[in-house]
Amino acid sequence: MTTLIFIIPLYILSWFCAKFCLKDPLLREKSELPAKYWQIDGLRFFLAFSVFLSHAFIIREYVMTGHWALTDDQVATFLGQGGVSLFFIITAFLFWDKAIRQPLKFDAVEFFIGRIRRLAPAYLVVAVPFVILSLIQIPSFSSLSIIKDIFQTLSLGYFGAVTIGVAHLSPAYIGVFWTLFYEWKFYFFLPILYILLRFKNALTLTASLASLVLLASSIFDNGLSEDWPFISLFASGILSATIYNSKYFEEVRCNQYLVGAIFIGSILFHIFSAENYYGSSHPALFLITFLALLKIGKTSVIGRVFLSAPNILLGSASYSLYVAHGFIISAVSILFYSLFGAFSDVIFYIFCICSTCLVSFLTIALYRYIELPYAFRKPFP
DSSP states (O other), X not given: OHHHHHHHHHHHHHHHHHHHHTTSHHHHHHHHSOOTTHHHHHHHHHHHHHHHHHHXXXXXXXXXXXXXXXXXXXXXXXXXXXXXXXXXXXXXXXXHHHHHHSTTXXXXXXHHHHHHHHHHHHHHHHHHHHHHHHHHTOSOOOSHHHHHHHHHHTSTTTTOOOOOSOTTTHHHHHHHHHHHHHHHHHHHHHHHHHHHXXXXXXXXXXXXXXXXXXXXHHHXXXXXXXXXXXXXXXXHHHHHHHHHTSHHHHHOOOOHHHHHHHHHHHHHHHHHHOSOOSSTTHHHHHHHHHHHHHTOOTTSHHHHHHHXXXXXXXXXXXXXXXXXXXXXXXXXXXXXXXXXSSOOHHHHHHHHHHHHHHHHHHHHHHIIIIIIIIISOOOOO
């Protein structure tokens, strides 16, 4: 609970940073666009920012010990793993929801070109400097293994996160981009899901298969392989999209106080119920969290928070925030360590405040000047 009190002002500080950035007309326009799934747009900021905060706790120990590992703080662990888990669910939900609504409109070539265009700009802004800084510190980089590492590093996460022999840089890169490896696996599985839609009772079939995956995850803990926890999270997203598109979900009318209590309560339950949120029954429990989110109304307290312009802006920039925050806080942590040595609680909180401001402003700038013109092809005003 102490950690929750510690971090809540940092979310608010990031919100005010985004509010300052809304003076830009293009960003203000993007924050005012109506969104079909505004709850998801609002949630994305909290997820990406939570991953950043989790890495801030980890990097506090890393700069002093040289070991990149989870801390003993259960809240910090949930911020990272819970945020990533819900990101996987959102990915599966959005793509499967679109497939259900447009089952015959899938062009594989156009889809993968679109994915590359979406992921590449912000990714390369981070990956290219990582490669350059790594090569500077390697005496000789003519070997085939180094060339292979460079190729894999620039592959938009398709091969996972790869080290290039520089220990103090690698965690900032690996701690973020490993998730894209599983995103690509889902992208390549998506055409199979479109094929399933051609069969009779396809939604019942896919919902049953997704439910079996979640059941197996609950029974066998980490499932049948090391990838099983992430397969379960994608299954949770597919099942949630299937439920969302059913007539029964639309007909359900819930009191907004009850929906808010379920949403907040499920998050608190996750935080204090385990130390590892990948595997076991958590993908199934995250399903409940996500379905409650989709029932939140615009006029509720949570709905008004999600619909605020700064929150929508930060949610739109969440990919930039996610991919870039590792390098930003790495640089800030090195500076703080050189100035103050060991991170006391006071120094660490000042580090978090400075990092929050830098991460907020720089990632919004990355979204504004890289993602919008190159990923979304939005002309500058």
